[in-house]
Amino acid sequence: MTIRLYDTSARQIRDFAPLTPGCVSIYLCGATVQSAPHIGHIRSGLNFDILRRWFAYRGYDVTFIRNVTDIDDKIIKKSAEQERPWWAIGYENERAFNDGYDALGCLPPTYEPRATGHVPEMIEMMRGLIERGHAYEADGNVYFDVRSFPEYLELSNQDLDELRQPSGEGETGKRDPRDFAMWKAAKPGEPSWETPWGRGRPGWHLECSAMAHKYLGSAFDIHGGGLDLVFPHHENEIAQAKAYGDDFATYWVHNAWVTMAGEKMSKSLGNSVLVSEMVKHWRPVVLRYYLGTPHYRSMIEYSEEALREAESAFARIEGFMQRVTEKAGETPEPATEVPPAFAEAMDDDLGVPQALAVIHTTVRQGNSALAADDKEAAVARLAEVRAMLGVLGLDPYDPHWAGEADRGEDLHGAVDTLVRLVLDQREAARTRKDWATADAIRDQLQQSGLVIEDSPTGPRWTLGPR
Numbered sequence: 001m002t003i004r005l006y007d008t009s010a011r012q013i014r015d016f017a018p019l020t021p022g023c024v025s026i027y028l029c030g031a032t033v034q035s036a037p038h039i040g041h042i043r044s045g046l047n048f049d050i051l052r053r054w055f056a057y058r059g060y061d062v063t064f065i066r067n068v069t070d071i072d073d074k075i076i077k078k079s080a081e082q083e084r085p086w087w088a089i090g091y092e093n094e095r096a097f098n099d100g101y102d103a104l105g106c107l108p109p110t111y112e113p114r115a116t117g118h119v120p121e122m123i124e125m126m127r128g129l130i131e132r133g134h135a136y137e138a139d140g141n142v143y144f145d146v147r148s149f150p151e152y153l154e155l156s157n158q159d160l161d162e163l164r165q166p167s168g169e170g171e172t173g174k175r176d177p178r179d180f181a182m183w184k185a186a187k188p189g190e191p192s193w194e195t196p197w198g199r200g201r202p203g204w205h206l207e208c209s210a211m212a213h214k215y216l217g218s219a220f221d222i223h224g225g226g227l228d229l230v231f232p233h234h235e236n237e238i239a240q241a242k243a244y245g246d247d248f249a250t251y252w253v254h255n256a257w258v259t260m261a262g263e264k265m266s267k268s269l270g271n272s273v274l275v276s277e278m279v280k281h282w283r284p285v286v287l288r289y290y291l292g293t294p295h296y297r298s299m300i301e302y303s304e305e306a307l308r309e310a311e312s313a314f315a316r317i318e319g320f321m322q323r324v325t326e327k328a329g330e331t332p333e334p335a336t337e338v339p340p341a342f343a344e345a346m347d348d349d350l351g352v353p354q355a356l357a358v359i360h361t362t363v364r365q366g367n368s369a370l371a372a373d374d375k376e377a378a379v380a381r382l383a384e385v386r387a388m389l390g391v392l393g394l395d396p397y398d399p400h401w402a403g404e405a406d407r408g409e410d411l412h413g414a415v416d417t418l419v420r421l422v423l424d425q426r427e428a429a430r431t432r433k434d435w436a437t438a439d440a441i442r443d444q445l446q447q448s449g450l451v452i453e454d455s456p457t458g459p460r461w462t463l464g465p466r
Contacts, residue, residue, distance in 0.1 A: 003058060003347050005222075006297060008230060008252040009155050013349050018221055019250065023061045026052065027212045027249070029225035029233065030066040030112070032204075033093035034074035037100045038272035039291060039302070040258035040265035044226050046288060047255040047296040047350075049106040050392055051224075054346050057338070057391050065215045066109040068094055071116050072204050076190055086191055087116075100275035104288045105393045105400050111215055115207040119193045122202055122210045125244055126182055126195075134243040138173025140185030140198040146178050149239045155252060156231035180236050182206040205236035212237075213246055223249035227256050228264065255296045265302065273302060282307060285401050289314045289394055293356050297349075313360075317385065318396055320363045323370055324382040331397055332379045334386035342388050352392065359388050419450065423459045426452075 003016040018024050028048050031041065045066070055062050070090040079086040094114075101108075126142050129135035134148045146152045146160065153160055163178055171181050181203040186192035192199040212220065225234065234252065241248040257264045265272055278287055290310035294300050325331050338346075339362065345354035366381030389395040422441060429437040442452050450461045 001058065001343075001347065003055070004349055005251055005253055006349050008254050011157075014251065016221075016251065018060070019219055022059070023063070024055050024222065025063045025216045025220035026065065026222045026224060027208070027216055027220060028064070028066045028109075028223075029208060029229055030068055030109075031094065031097040032069040032072055032074065033090045033097060034072070034078050036093055036096040037275050038258075038265055039275055039278060039287070040272070041097070042100050042104060042106075042275055043258050043291045043300070044224075044255050045101050045106050046104060046292045048224050048253075049101075050292055050352065051253070051296075051350055052107065053391055053393060054350065058347075062110070063216065064107075064109045065111050065113070065212070067208060067211050068097075068112060068114045069204065069207060070094065070114045071191060071201055080189075096276065103275065103279050103284045104291070105285070105398075107393075113211045113215060115202060115211070118207070118211050118214060119195075119202065121214050122183070122206050123195050125206065125210050125213070125240065126197075128244050129182075129240065132243060132245075134239075135182060136175065137197045138175075140200055141171055141173060141181055142183035142195075142197055142200075142203075143171075143174055143179040144182055144236065144239060144243075145175065146180070146239065147176060149243050151242065152239050153231075153235060155235050155238055158231065180205060180232065182240065205233055206240060208233070209237045209240040209244070209246075209248075212248070213241065213244075218245070219247035220249060222251045222253055224253045224255070227254045230254060253296075256299045258291070258300045258302055260302050262301070282311070285394060285396060286311045286314055292392060292394070293352050295349075295351065295353055314394075317359065317363055317389070320366050320370075321382055321385065321396065324366060324378045327370065327375055328379050328382075332383045332386070334390055334395070335380075335383040336387070338387045338391060339384055342391075346391070355388065355392070359385060362388070419445070419461050423452070423461070427459065 004013050005016055006012070007014045016024075026048065028044070030045070031037065048064075048066075052062050052064050068090075071086065075086050075090055078084075078089050082089065126135060129144065130137070130142070133145070135142055135144050137143075153163065160178065170184065170187060182205065183195065183197065183200050183203055186199040186201070190201065192201055212223070223234065223237075230252075238248060259265060260273075275287075282290075286307070290307055291300065293310070300306075337343075339358055342355045342358040345351040345358065348354075362381050362384050366378050366385065369375075369377035369381060386395050386397065390398065393400075395401070422445060426438050426441040429435075429441065445452055445461065452459055452461055
């Protein structure tokens with residue numbers, strides 16, 4: 001058994017070899033909390049939640065760090081626009097992110113550090129970089145000298161001489177316009193902290209280098225984040241950490257975006273879909289299925305149609321599970337191991353689409369067993385399905401989704417009463433051999449999105465594709 005992952009720095013899939021046998025350390029760039037999350041933000045958390053779950057299934061002891069950037073230019077700008085404290089905006093949106101992660105079934109991180117809680121570590125890192133000749137102070141700002149680090153831009157595969165990075169507002173005294181700010185001098189009315197170089201606030205890139213060092217040490221296994229972070233954020237993290245003396249991350253794993261009309265979903269484009277609104281219209285487990293089942297390196301083009309397809313596909317899995325549970329008289333426990341084909345897919349760069357195909361094949365096998373009245377085989381297939389869904393965080397019998405199931409049962413009961421009245425009319429027509437009326441009722445129900453099955457115990461309805 002070898003897990004293989006696409007490493008952005010190597011530009012190829014590599015066998016995973018942990019620094020410490022049996023353990024895996026992961027640092028994920030988390031939320032910048034200037035506003036509430038859209039589904040594009042949450043996709044990254046979901047992809048790495050599945051990666052974490054797979055490592056745990058494979059027997060690894062996982063340390064998972066997901067940071068919170070609670071101070072940056074955007075938060076300060078929002079504070080001025082809304083005339084509210086920067087920390088109030090940050091905390092409000094941090095809670096919104098955590099609500100979104102929880103709603104979609106993401107496990108909590110091992111630690112979730114905030115940037116503002118680690119200023120001493122940032123000062124220490126800047127002091128070391130200045131002493132080593134990799135950084136300098138100018139007008140209260142502290143900059144990283146990119147030409148002092150020959151490996152700069154290797155992650156993003158760019159040429160420094162062709163790179164043009166304009167100076168940010170207030171970033172005065174740069175020796176080279178491509179040097180980036182690790183610390184920004186204080187401005188009137190902005191939050192600031194005392195340092196040996198005067199009062200100021202952290203630069204975005206410095207925060208993650210310092211927090212990764214504190215919680216995972218000078219070397220760790222995997223650094224993750226969205227594809228848009230490769231440059232400048234992750235490139236600058238590498239420069240700071242390695243120039244400081246850390247080995248930093250062994251593997252770099254990046255997830256692709258959720259797009260709308262071919263563009264990255266973002267607040268600035270005005271095309272975001274807030275998680276808090278989405279869960280009002282779609283079951284959270286369906287959203288998880290929709291966002292978590294494409295390959296993590298594939299773009300997701302958002303559409304209502306795609307969401308409906310995900311809803312129908314998951315409903316087919318749930319319908320099978322419900323039928324087996326009814327036949328068995330109890331809920332079968334998950335199998336102790338997933339099928340080999342599922343494991344092979346997950347080991348191969350977290351191949352969730354291929355793993356999902358194994359789930360649907362197993363469901364079809366289980367339905368065939370039900371049709372043949374083979375209870376034992378049907379229960380065995382359900383146990384396998386539960387094991388596979390559990391790895392993906394999608395098992396509807398998991399306690400996390402219990403509340404959602406309860407709400408669904410209330411609605412299901414009301415709909416069932418209404419559908420039963422119509423089905424009784426259909427049965428009456430069948431009894432008097434009025435096949436035309438019986439077929440017309442069935443067709444009307446199917447047009448409403450219901451599938452009618454005639455079983456030995458009477459007609460059964462389920463939701464079909466919309």
